Amino acid sequence: MHHPQQTLSNPSGKIRSIFPQSLKGKSNRFELTVGLLFLVATASAQAHSEGGEAGGFINGFTHPLFGADHIVAMVAVGLWGAFLGSPAIWLLPVIFPTVMAFGGALGVMGVPLPAIETGIALSGIVLGLMVLLASKPPIWVAAVLVGIFAIFHGHAHGTELPTSANPMTYSIGFVISTGLLHLSGIALGLLTRFPWGIPLVRGCGGVIACVGLGFLFHWF
Amino acid sequence: MIPPLPLAHGTIEGIGDLWNGVLHPLRSPVQLMVLCALALVAGQRTKIAPPLIAFLLASVGGIGFSLLGPRLGLPEVPPLLPCVLAGLAGVLVAARIPLQRFALLSLFVAGGFVLGWDSGQDPSTPWVLFKLLLGAWIGLAVALLNFANYAAMCPKRPWIKIGFRVLGSWVVASSILFLAFTLRAARSNDAPPQTSPEQKG
Numbered sequence: 560m561h562h563p564q565q566t567l568s569n570p571s572g573k574i575r576s577i578f579p580q581s582l583k584g585k586s587n588r589f590e591l592t593v594g595l596l597f598l599v600a601t602a603s604a605q606a607h608s609e610g611g612e613a614g615g616f617i618n619g620f621t622h623p624l625f626g627a628d629h630i631v632a633m634v635a636v637g638l639w640g641a642f643l644g645s646p647a648i649w650l651l652p653v654i655f656p657t658v659m660a661f662g663g664a665l666g667v668m669g670v671p672l673p674a675i676e677t678g679i680a681l682s683g684i685v686l687g688l689m690v691l692l693a694s695k696p697p698i699w700v701a702a703v704l705v706g707i708f709a710i711f712h713g714h715a716h717g718t719e720l721p722t723s724a725n726p727m728t729y730s731i732g733f734v735i736s737t738g739l740l741h742l743s744g745i746a747l748g749l750l751t752r753f754p755w756g757i758p759l760v761r762g763c764g765g766v767i768a769c770v771g772l773g774f775l776f777h778w779f
Numbered sequence: 780m781i782p783p784l785p786l787a788h789g790t791i792e793g794i795g796d797l798w799n800g801v802l803h804p805l806r807s808p809v810q811l812m813v814l815c816a817l818a819l820v821a822g823q824r825t826k827i828a829p830p831l832i833a834f835l836l837a838s839v840g841g842i843g844f845s846l847l848g849p850r851l852g853l854p855e856v857p858p859l860l861p862c863v864l865a866g867l868a869g870v871l872v873a874a875r876i877p878l879q880r881f882a883l884l885s886l887f888v889a890g891g892f893v894l895g896w897d898s899g900q901d902p903s904t905p906w907v908l909f910k911l912l913l914g915a916w917i918g919l920a921v922a923l924l925n926f927a928n929y930a931a932m933c934p935k936r937p938w939i940k941i942g943f944r945v946l947g948s949w950v951v952a953s954s955i956l957f958l959a960f961t962l963r964a965a966r967s968n969d970a971p972p973q974t975s976p977e978q979k980g
Contacts, residue, residue, distance in 0.1 A: 648941065649941040649945065653873050653945060653947075656949055656951075657955070660951070660956050663952075663955070663959065664955055664958065667956065717959070726957065727957050728808050730952070730960070734949045734952045734953050741945075
């Protein structure tokens with residue numbers, strides 16, 4: 560009996576999985592995973608103006624990502640927290656956004672803060688050096704240091720708020736973005752569990768410090 | 780009086796009044812933030828039913844107050860109030876501060892009342908208004924019950940507890956910034972209008 564799918568290369572006519580039989584059982588899960596990845600990787604329907612809540616959130620979420628000085632400092636916070644271990648691993652990523660919000664509030668209210676860009680650059684240098692030198696000060700010292708730098712970052716975000724952005728969703732967006740940068744730093748910092756991870760993480764601290772130096776002396 | 784920020788949103792065409800009401804809490808960033816914060820607080824507890832029930836009952840009262848308020852000449856919900864509630868809940872989550880039962884129930888009663896009050900709609904026909912408000916209550920209930928249950932279902936592992944603290948700090952940070960934006964808007968509204976030189980002459 561001729562099967563519709565019967566061909567020379569598929570004489571049985573059965574529709575087979577694209578994966579070999581050795582992966583039988585696992586192929587369904589893999590195909591499902593790949594399918595889901597294709598679904599989430601599709602381009603979003605962006606035939607609309609980026610106003611309102613969506614525009615504010617996107618503006619806020621991408622704002623820290625457009626500044627390398629912000630990125631390196633926030634990754635450094637997570638990195639240093641992971642390096643210091645508990646409770647710094649959660650305390651620093653909790654303190655930074657909260658104090659940053661105070662700084663942001665100052666910026667929004669128009670309260671001037673001197674040497675914002677210098678403070679931001681210094682945050683990269685100091686936090687990077689802390690990681691490079693594997694410095695483990697008392698937890699309160701680390702918290703105060705992180706808090707001081709958070710004010711500078713927050714003030715910069717607050718003053719740079721786009722006038723057209725929805726302020727509430729802008730705030731939520733850049734707080735979430737900041738937190739995710741911390742998490743990426745923590746994830747990187749957890750590599751210190753491995754022997755080869757320690758020099759790698761410390762090297763990342765050195766890179767961060769160099770980037771901070773670059774911003775301080777306007778190399779970038 | 781601090782005026783509310785212009786965060787009002789229109790209805791979605793074609794889905795009906797009930798569904799517009801149901802989606803209202805999800806389309807309001809402030810309400811969503813309060814719901815998330817309260818869900819995190821509930822999720823850190825072992826018994827989540829009492830605060831959730833308190834919230835649901837209080838939200839009915841809040842919705843009723845939103846109906847009666849304009850008729851009695853009472854103002855709309857102050858924009859700072861949901862913000863302060865969310866910030867307070869965020870602090871409790873971030874610092875893992877255990878609350879006494881009465882304080883916890885008070886927090887959820889306040890949250891439910893304020894969100895119900897904030898769900899008030901523009902006057903319309905009674906039937907449309909009923910559907911909008913019923914939908915809003917359903918939306919609040921579904922959102923909080925889901926969020927709180929998901930939070931409670933999370934395994935009590937160290938890194939998940941850390942994640943809760945981080946989320947709490949995000950809520951606090953967002954609340955502080957919203958507070959600042961609201962105060963800035965109030966300050967700009969209170970500022971006297973600038974007169975041009977021609978007007979001064």
